[in-house]
Amino acid sequence: MKRPATHGVTLADVARMAGVSEITASRVMRDRGPIRAETRDKVLRAVAATGYVRNGLAGSLASARSNLVGVILPSHTNNVFPEVMAGIGQALSRSGYQPVVGVTDYDPATEEALVRSLLAWKPAAMILTGLEHTRETRRMLETASIRVAEIMDIDNRPIDLAIGFSHLEAGRASARHLLARGYRRIGYVGHDLDADLRAAARLKGLVDQLGEAGAPLERRHLTGGASSVQRGRSGLGALLAQHPDCDVVVFSNDDMAVGGVFHAMAEGMDVPGRLGLFGCNGLDIGQALPKPLSTLRANRQRIGEIAVERIVMDDGPETGPAIIDVGFEIVAGATA
Amino acid sequence: MKRPATHGVTLADVARMAGVSEITASRVMRDRGPIRAETRDKVLRAVAATGYVRNGLAGSLASARSNLVGVILPSHTNNVFPEVMAGIGQALSRSGYQPVVGVTDYDPATEEALVRSLLAWKPAAMILTGLEHTRETRRMLETASIRVAEIMDIDNRPIDLAIGFSHLEAGRASARHLLARGYRRIGYVGHDLDADLRAAARLKGLVDQLGEAGAPLERRHLTGGASSVQRGRSGLGALLAQHPDCDVVVFSNDDMAVGGVFHAMAEGMDVPGRLGLFGCNGLDIGQALPKPLSTLRANRQRIGEIAVERIVMDDGPETGPAIIDVGFEIVAGATA
DNA sequence: CTGTTAGCGCGTTCAA
DNA sequence: TTGAACGCGCTAACAG
Numbered sequence: 001m002k003r004p005a006t007h008g009v010t011l012a013d014v015a016r017m018a019g020v021s022e023i024t025a026s027r028v029m030r031d032r033g034p035i036r037a038e039t040r041d042k043v044l045r046a047v048a049a050t051g052y053v054r055n056g057l058a059g060s061l062a063s064a065r066s067n068l069v070g071v072i073l074p075s076h077t078n079n080v081f082p083e084v085m086a087g088i089g090q091a092l093s094r095s096g097y098q099p100v101v102g103v104t105d106y107d108p109a110t111e112e113a114l115v116r117s118l119l120a121w122k123p124a125a126m127i128l129t130g131l132e133h134t135r136e137t138r139r140m141l142e143t144a145s146i147r148v149a150e151i152m153d154i155d156n157r158p159i160d161l162a163i164g165f166s167h168l169e170a171g172r173a174s175a176r177h178l179l180a181r182g183y184r185r186i187g188y189v190g191h192d193l194d195a196d197l198r199a200a201a202r203l204k205g206l207v208d209q210l211g212e213a214g215a216p217l218e219r220r221h222l223t224g225g226a227s228s229v230q231r232g233r234s235g236l237g238a239l240l241a242q243h244p245d246c247d248v249v250v251f252s253n254d255d256m257a258v259g260g261v262f263h264a265m266a267e268g269m270d271v272p273g274r275l276g277l278f279g280c281n282g283l284d285i286g287q288a289l290p291k292p293l294s295t296l297r298a299n300r301q302r303i304g305e306i307a308v309e310r311i312v313m314d315d316g317p318e319t320g321p322a323i324i325d326v327g328f329e330i331v332a333g334a335t336a
Numbered sequence: 337m338k339r340p341a342t343h344g345v346t347l348a349d350v351a352r353m354a355g356v357s358e359i360t361a362s363r364v365m366r367d368r369g370p371i372r373a374e375t376r377d378k379v380l381r382a383v384a385a386t387g388y389v390r391n392g393l394a395g396s397l398a399s400a401r402s403n404l405v406g407v408i409l410p411s412h413t414n415n416v417f418p419e420v421m422a423g424i425g426q427a428l429s430r431s432g433y434q435p436v437v438g439v440t441d442y443d444p445a446t447e448e449a450l451v452r453s454l455l456a457w458k459p460a461a462m463i464l465t466g467l468e469h470t471r472e473t474r475r476m477l478e479t480a481s482i483r484v485a486e487i488m489d490i491d492n493r494p495i496d497l498a499i500g501f502s503h504l505e506a507g508r509a510s511a512r513h514l515l516a517r518g519y520r521r522i523g524y525v526g527h528d529l530d531a532d533l534r535a536a537a538r539l540k541g542l543v544d545q546l547g548e549a550g551a552p553l554e555r556r557h558l559t560g561g562a563s564s565v566q567r568g569r570s571g572l573g574a575l576l577a578q579h580p581d582c583d584v585v586v587f588s589n590d591d592m593a594v595g596g597v598f599h600a601m602a603e604g605m606d607v608p609g610r611l612g613l614f615g616c617n618g619l620d621i622g623q624a625l626p627k628p629l630s631t632l633r634a635n636r637q638r639i640g641e642i643a644v645e646r647i648v649m650d651d652g653p654e655t656g657p658a659i660i661d662v663g664f665e666i667v668a669g670a671t672a
Numbered sequence: 673c674t675g676t677t678a679g680c681g682c683g684t685t686c687a688a
Numbered sequence: 689t690t691g692a693a694c695g696c697g698c699t700a701a702c703a704g
Contacts (some may be wrong), residue, residue, distance in 0.1 A: 011680060023693050026683065034689055051479055056456035057397040058681030061696050066393065068457075076422035086412035089439050098453065099438050100404070103425050117434065120392035121404075143387055230625035259624055263465070265601075266626040285621060288565035288595055290602040346697060357675050362699060370673055397680050668696035 002166055009050045018046040029054060034212075050309040060122060070118035070126040071099045074106045074196075077226055079255055080281055080300050081129075086149060087304025088127060095313055097124060104129075106195030110225060112137045117142055127304075131156035132197060147311035151303050154323050163299050163307050163324045167198045170328050173204020174250060174278060174296055177330050179213050183248040183276055184208060187219035189235040189260060190229035190252035199227075199252045202280060206250060219243035227252060232259025233266075240275075248276030248336050254283040257293055261335065276336030294333030298326060345386040354382040363431065365390060396458060405648060406454035406462040407435045410442045410532075413562055415591055416617055416636050417465075420487060423640025424463060431649055440465075442531030448473045455480055461647040463640075467492035468533060483647035487533055487639050489657050499643050499660045501634050503534045506664050507541020510586060510614060510632055513666050515549050519584040519612055522546060523555035525571040525596060527563040535563075535588045538616060542586060555579035563588060568595025569602075578612075584612030584672055590619040593629055597671065612672035617627035623667075630669030634662060 015025040020038050020039060028043040046052070060066035069087055073081045085101075085102035092099055100113035100121060113133045118126065125147040131154075133141075141148050141159055148160040167293060178186060193200040210217045221239035223231045223304050232251055236259065238251065257279030262270045271277055271291065279286055282297025303326055310324070351361040356375060364379040370670035377390055382388070396402035407424055409417045411427060422483030423435075428435055436457060446469045454462065461483040467490075469477075477484050484496040485587055491502050514522060529536040537621050546553045557575035559567045568587055572595065575585065587593035600607045606628065607613055615622055619632025646660070 008681095014682080022681090022692060023683075027690090030683090032683095036689065039689080051475065053480070054456045055397075055451060055458065055681055056453075057393050057402065058457055059683070061391075061393040061457075061698090062681075063399055064683095064696070076418055076425060079418075082412055082415075082418040082421075085418075086439075089412060089437065093439070094691085098436055098438065100434055101425065102434065103429070116389060117392075118691090120390045120395075122391065122393055139387065142390065144389070223680040229621050233624055260623070262624055262626050264371065277535070285565050288569050288598055290598050346698095348697080357683085358697090359699070360674060363674090366699090368699095372673060375673080391697055394680090395699070398684085398697075398699040400680070400700095 005141050007236065009052045011052070011056070013050055014046045016053045017050065018042040024081060045142070051096045064122070066122050066124060067097045068100050068121045068123045069097050070102070070115070070121070070123040070128075070310075072102045072104060072114050072118070072126070072128040074104050074129050075226065076103055078196075078253075079226070079283055080253070083300040087301035088308055089304075089306035091305040092312070094283035095308070097308075097312055106197075108132070108134050108137070112140075125149065127151060127307050127311070129153075130197060131158060131162060148309040149311045151307050152300075153201070154325055158321045158323060161307075161310055161311070161322050161324070161327065163303050165326055165328045167201035168205040168208075170280065170296055170298075171202035171207075172209040173205075173314040173328070173330060174202070174211035174280070175206045175213070177294075178248055178250070178276070178278060178336060179210070181248075181276070181336065183336070184215045184220070185245050185247045186215060186217055187223070187239050187243055187249040188217055188251075189232060189239050189249055189256060190220070190222050191231060191235075191256060192224050193222065193252070193277055196227075196252070199280075203252070219245065219246050229255050229259040229262070232256030233263045234259070236260040237265040246275060248272075248278060250278045251280065254279040254281040254286045254293065254295055257295065258283075258286055258289065261289055261291075261293065272314060278336040282331055286333075289335075291334035294336035295331045296328050297331050298328040301325060345388045346400065347388070348387045349386055350379065350382045353386065354378040356522070364389070380556070383594075392644045394483035400458070402458050402460060403433045404436050404457050404459045405433050405644075406438070406451070406457070406459040406464075406666035407436045408440060408447060408450050408454070408462070408464040410440050410465050411562065412439055413564070414532075414589070415619055416589070418584070419636040420640040423637035425640075426646055427641040428648070429535075431644070433644075433648055442533075443461040443572055444468065444470050444473070448476075451476055461485065463487060463643050465489075465532060467494060485643040485647045487643050489537070491537060494657050494659060495648055497643075497658050497660070499639050499646070501662055502662045504541040504544075506616065506632055506634075507538035507543075508545040509541075509664070509666060510538070510616070511542045511545035513630075514584055514586070514614060514672060515546070515551065517584075517612070517672065519672070520551045521555070521581050521583045522553055523550060523575050523579055523582035524557070525568060525575050525585055525592060526558050527567060527592060528560050529558065529588070532563075532588070535616075536573060539588070555582050563591045565591050565595040565598070568592030570595070572596040572599040572613075580610065584608075584614060585614065586614045590617040590622045590629065590631055592617040593631065594619075594622055594625065597625055597627075597629065608671050609615055614672040616659070618667055622669075627670035627672075628667070628670035632664055632665045633667050634664040638662060 622629030
């Protein structure tokens, strides 16, 4: 190797080698303004020869804009978030943006700290989950004068743009579905709902609607901790031990419900003859079961995509806080 | 509001309000050097009053270091990657670093483009998947003089540090397990292996070992496309249609294998009496099945954690390319 | 314990 | 179609 090429080839080096000014080289790098083809070639050759890599820090500092987008999600383990992340990631890469990711573990204080440190990168936009944040989180976001998308939930007033569906309504719709099927002794198996506000909202909708219909939800078992297939499985066992008379069980989400299906299988229980099972989320896995899971599905990947499309690609006039309801559908399935 | 507070409170503003120099304010922000408690308080008060948010772009540019770490993964949908991302994310946040994420869809050219754009942020380190990259990717990484971790695979020479296990050996170990159980008419159901080099390596190990044992792997079905529970389910159906005499089927991973289990359930097939089923990865879901899946497990979350610990927290002397083998274990399960 | 000086590597704004 | 001058907001390296 004739040159160690260790570190720090700058635009100035490239410009010098190409025999042009820095700004011209800069324009070539960014496809900006009119450049003679010959000049462009000289610069590109110099880039190749030096192995120049743009310094985004300097560029963004000078231009006061970056192509970073802050993304804050509650959890890595809950299967729905990899899916929305997939939607976000794909849409972002199409438009040349890059996600800087943080995970809150459902803790508002952690979220606040994350917002603060992500804002330090002067992101073009910020995507966060849910509509409940600390006062300081909201203040920082409002002050930053960047686009903000709050995803998953629409049951409250967003800072800028909310994309998702009403979890309250989802709970109600589940209840109506089960009532229509003739179920009356309804049970519920859930994970830790103090943290997962959206699962809690679905439960509230379920409880409200069932109460109004005169079939109150009295049979419940909460496992505590994050949702998982294992906890769904053990949770159903625990619920039935206490309330053997349930005719259907609703789970806080599909992971839990799949666990419930496995419990029923292991016990040789007839589903849905002896016991109906109902999930929430429409995960791939539930639909691949021998009997596809009855559940409620929203397109989570699409939520991520829409968030990106609206806040990083859109530059229409600001019209104040907006809400996009992507809706949900009851998947009849074969278990309830 | 007495002040729009829209945009751009700088360190200079804070310093002025606190009656100190910029560098002192800077030191307070970063907990650097000795500061009198009183001075620190004045600064912190000014920070609170102004709502100052540090500009990481300027800071990193000046100090030539950032707390960003580039993370490049092949896929969002393959369930193993959310798990390693969980390990990476947790370990990073503990040490105050933030991941900038890119997804290659198993394409080396996409990976190269990602490396180039992530390098623009002068990350403290870079984590990528596998040991196969384009020549230019390797060059950029070597030139960048940052720590590089290549995760998942150790069957080749790493740029700096490799963390994972030998997929070739994993395939061989699976073969030995099945042979020891007495299986001889072994089938295989896989997804698209052109892209997923590690699944391909496991298959090669499997084929080699079976060949050496005189029970060559002749019964195969490849579905094409990414792995999924659905494809595993349909794939097993297709394989058995062609080769009804299989006594055990190995799947390219656990998602596929769980699909296989569901197919067997739906057909009322006796597992493992009539047909054994064997996966790879040890996903939670496989272990929650009525009969826990027989599979091969590596601790993927730990791989992510170790990668971070070694390349961002470690500053021991460089000793050239290193390999960390986290190993794997055969999970006997109840399906093979 | 605190301050001064001097950039970091780019892009913006003008002018040519 | 190209360039010169300036500054983005912060921190390193000294001094004091």
